Amino acid sequence: MDRIPRAEPSTPAGGAEPYPGTEPPAPGGRATGRCDPYPPPGNLDGMIEIEHLTKRYGRVLAVDGLTFTVRPGRVTGFLGPNGAGKTSTLRMLLGLNTPTSGRATIDGRSFREFGTGLRHVGALLDANDVHDGRTANAHLGALARSNGLPRGRVREVLATVGLGDAGRRRIGGFSLGMRQRLGIAAALLGDPPVLLFDEPVNGLDPEGIRWARGLFRELAAEGRTVLVSSHLMGEMEHTADHLVVIGAGRLIADESLAAFAARATTGGVTVRTPDPTALAAVLAEAGATVRAHGPDTLSVTGPTAAEVNELAFTHRVMVHEVTAHGKTLEDAFMQLTADSVRYRAAATAAGAEGGAGR
Amino acid sequence: MSTTCTTADTRSPAARPRWRDLIAAEWIKLTSLRSTPIVLGLLVPLYLYFAHGGAATTYADWPTLAAELKRHPDPAHDAFPFPKFLLLMATAGTLGAMTVAGEQASGLIRTTFIAVPARTRVLAAKAAVLAGTLAVVGLVIGVGVWGVTLATYGDRIPGFSYGTPGVARAVAGTAVMLAVCGLIGMALAAIIRNTAGTVFAVLVFFLAGPVAGKGRVPPLDADRSAHVTNALPGYAWGRLTVMDPGHTVERLPSVPTAWITLAAWAFAALAVMLPLLRRRDV
Numbered sequence: 001m002d003r004i005p006r007a008e009p010s011t012p013a014g015g016a017e018p019y020p021g022t023e024p025p026a027p028g029g030r031a032t033g034r035c036d037p038y039p040p041p042g043n044l045d046g047m048i049e050i051e052h053l054t055k056r057y058g059r060v061l062a063v064d065g066l067t068f069t070v071r072p073g074r075v076t077g078f079l080g081p082n083g084a085g086k087t088s089t090l091r092m093l094l095g096l097n098t099p100t101s102g103r104a105t106i107d108g109r110s111f112r113e114f115g116t117g118l119r120h121v122g123a124l125l126d127a128n129d130v131h132d133g134r135t136a137n138a139h140l141g142a143l144a145r146s147n148g149l150p151r152g153r154v155r156e157v158l159a160t161v162g163l164g165d166a167g168r169r170r171i172g173g174f175s176l177g178m179r180q181r182l183g184i185a186a187a188l189l190g191d192p193p194v195l196l197f198d199e200p201v202n203g204l205d206p207e208g209i210r211w212a213r214g215l216f217r218e219l220a221a222e223g224r225t226v227l228v229s230s231h232l233m234g235e236m237e238h239t240a241d242h243l244v245v246i247g248a249g250r251l252i253a254d255e256s257l258a259a260f261a262a263r264a265t266t267g268g269v270t271v272r273t274p275d276p277t278a279l280a281a282v283l284a285e286a287g288a289t290v291r292a293h294g295p296d297t298l299s300v301t302g303p304t305a306a307e308v309n310e311l312a313f314t315h316r317v318m319v320h321e322v323t324a325h326g327k328t329l330e331d332a333f334m335q336l337t338a339d340s341v342r343y344r345a346a347a348t349a350a351g352a353e354g355g356a357g358r
Numbered sequence: 359m360s361t362t363c364t365t366a367d368t369r370s371p372a373a374r375p376r377w378r379d380l381i382a383a384e385w386i387k388l389t390s391l392r393s394t395p396i397v398l399g400l401l402v403p404l405y406l407y408f409a410h411g412g413a414a415t416t417y418a419d420w421p422t423l424a425a426e427l428k429r430h431p432d433p434a435h436d437a438f439p440f441p442k443f444l445l446l447m448a449t450a451g452t453l454g455a456m457t458v459a460g461e462q463a464s465g466l467i468r469t470t471f472i473a474v475p476a477r478t479r480v481l482a483a484k485a486a487v488l489a490g491t492l493a494v495v496g497l498v499i500g501v502g503v504w505g506v507t508l509a510t511y512g513d514r515i516p517g518f519s520y521g522t523p524g525v526a527r528a529v530a531g532t533a534v535m536l537a538v539c540g541l542i543g544m545a546l547a548a549i550i551r552n553t554a555g556t557v558f559a560v561l562v563f564f565l566a567g568p569v570a571g572k573g574r575v576p577p578l579d580a581d582r583s584a585h586v587t588n589a590l591p592g593y594a595w596g597r598l599t600v601m602d603p604g605h606t607v608e609r610l611p612s613v614p615t616a617w618i619t620l621a622a623w624a625f626a627a628l629a630v631m632l633p634l635l636r637r638r639d640v
Contacts, residue, residue: 095475096468097639112475115373123472129465131391138390143473146383146480148376186469 045107046072046193046225048093053102055088055249062088064249065102070227072193075220077240077257078229081337085249086229087125090198094123106194116147118190124183124197132172136163136182139171144189157185162211176203184212194225201235213239233333247337263332269300269308272321282315283308296320375474380483388457388487397453398495401446402502409503412436413510420514430602433518434528437507438599440592446499447592448564450492450536454543455560457488458631459553467640477636485544485628489537496536500529524601527613531598531620538591538624539564545627548634568592584609594619 048070055063063085070076080086091097093104095112103110106121114120130139140154158167161181166174174182180203187195197216201209216239220226230236236243236257243260245253253260273279276298280290288302300308305324312319325331388394413436420428461467474480504525508518520526542563547556571587578586587593588611597616611619 091468091639094472096471098637114475116375116473117471117475118473121472125468125472126465129467129469131387131460131464131466133392133460134387134390138386142383142386142390143469145386146375146380146470146474148379186473 046223047107048194048225048227049103049105049108050089050093051103051105053089053092053104054100055085055092055097056100062249063092063099066246066249066251068244068251068254070225070244071242072225073220073223074241075216075226075228075239076242076244077236078227078244078246079233079236079333080229080231080246080252082231084231084246084337086231086246087198088249089246090123090125090196090227090229093196094121094125096125116190118143118147118149118186118192120190120192121194121196122187122190122192123195124180124187124200126198127176127179127183127203130171130179130182133170135168135170136174136185137167139182140186140189143186147190149189153189157188160188161185162208177205177208180204180212181208184215192224195219195227197226197228199229199231201230233330237329245333245336247339252336257329260332261329263336268325269303269305270321270323270325271298271300271308271312271319272296273298273312273317273319275317278315279312279317279319282311282317286311375476375479377479377483380474380479381487384480384484384487387484388491391460393456394453397449398491401449401495402498405442405446405499406502406506408439408442409437409506410510412439413507417510417512417514431515431518432600432602433507433511433515434524434599434601436510437503438528438532438596440596443595444565444568444592447535447539447595448561450495450539451543451546451560451564452557453492454488454540455547455556456543456553457484458544458547458635459551459556462547462551462640463553471640478632481632481635482628485541485631488540488544489624492536492540493533496533497529499536500532504529522601524599528599528601531595531616534617534620535591535595535598538620538627541624541627541631542591545631548631564592581609588615589619591620591623594623 050066050068050070053063053066054061062083066085066089078086078089088097089104092099093106093111094117095110105111106114111117111121134142136158137154140157141151144151144153155164155167158164161184163178163181163185166178171179171182180200184197184200187197195216201212204212216226216228220241228236228239240257242256243253244251245260253263270293271279273296276292276296280292280298283290283298283300283303286303286307288300288308291299293299303311305322309319309322312322413433416433416436461470470480471477504520508520511518518525543556543560546559546563547553550556550559568587568590571583571590571593588597588609594611594616597611597613600610
């Protein structure tokens, strides 16, 4: 487990350490003997495997030979720009869409082979996938009943997500944030070992975002598999242990948050100078990559700000300003996905995600 | 997390969901929409009222009625006025269509299939709940309209009771007919996938179809044209309510043919809907 030590936001007592798939869970974790509604661990370790998954919608190749694995006991961030194929991948994983080729399995089974979905996988794909005319109680009650879960679970999960008072209200009157909470409640109904959340914090208020992060970390700490998709890197920075980054339907990165952060160390330097041509020549000679940014500004990668200053001084080129940029995860993400974004904008402007099989 | 004990379930992950759970879930879904009890609750008194209107007219006209007509009285004509029942069929069809179209349009169908990946079972349970509910409504309407008709006739038009041959058939036929209309609506929604388009198709099928069929369908001769219209669920049901075809000049199918026609529509609706939704990307 390449978990990164971090301050756990508001985790109540009892959050167990993450454990590798088949080991017995720590006390206080998910499987506490008499309560466990699942077959014993080992039977179910919550591993998600995506193998050469491909989905084509007409002329749009939404997912293109994607292969990765999601392991239990940690939060895996599933990142990519809009239309990268995140939702398509999740839909295929959940048996809603049929892959053009390849496989997506949970514990070695395709999702359609599970009898009762909620007990194995909890998923929030789209908070609006509800009927506005029903109350939250009726919506969750029908879902719980279809899986043979007791009616009391509805009250429990509504309380967990902070909608304890809204059970009798019709969903049509819910805000997006409340719908997200309702969707999370539905995902938690069956107390499943695998949880999938597609853009879960859209529409949540800052308190809600913090709460959701804490919940995801807590669920992972209980030994569950947690996959959270987002198109915002900053979101994942505070939530994920591991990142799967895709762009234009292809895998771009599959590594720990730490490894991903390491990509972001090559910071850039911005220089303002009245003589950009001379300075660019000097810097290029020293091995730096230089790009012009307006009439008097250069963007430099390679040397540090101090080195740029020294070079300018020794070659007697006037500089007005030298600014170093500490690189963020966001930058690394943007840099990594830049090609796929550009490719998408040029070739598949309509967007694979929005047009996907509604 | 505040997860507490849930029911122990040590069945294998692939164990099929239980029918009673799925049926109970679909029952919650059907009854938790306000429109369902309102529509169904309005239908019953409305058709009792229609029956009363028809029977009261016959009651008033009876003393002056020609002897020839008195020889073949058909109280089912008052209890089950065909044009008004076309509207009932369209309503049942719309209700059925909305159970599928409502899920497809809202996206709830994805939430449903994530909860229960066995799609065919979910849809079979949905069809069973809808058909069962509509059949009960049909039963209530059928028994009710007879009661109103017989009560309105009173002593003036004697010789009819719940035991009269054909009365029970009309009641059972109405129950089956409403269920079949609901299933046809579901199938149309599964085919069309668009709510407005589905409702339009339901209205065309249940209202315009039978009315148009009464004229000549151009390329067909009168006999073939009659076969086509008699194969529509509305006319099949209509045949089941005819007690005494003595003075009927139209081409009538036999009673067994009418039953078989309704059964065939139910089967066809399921045969279209189940495979369509089983394979489709939702």
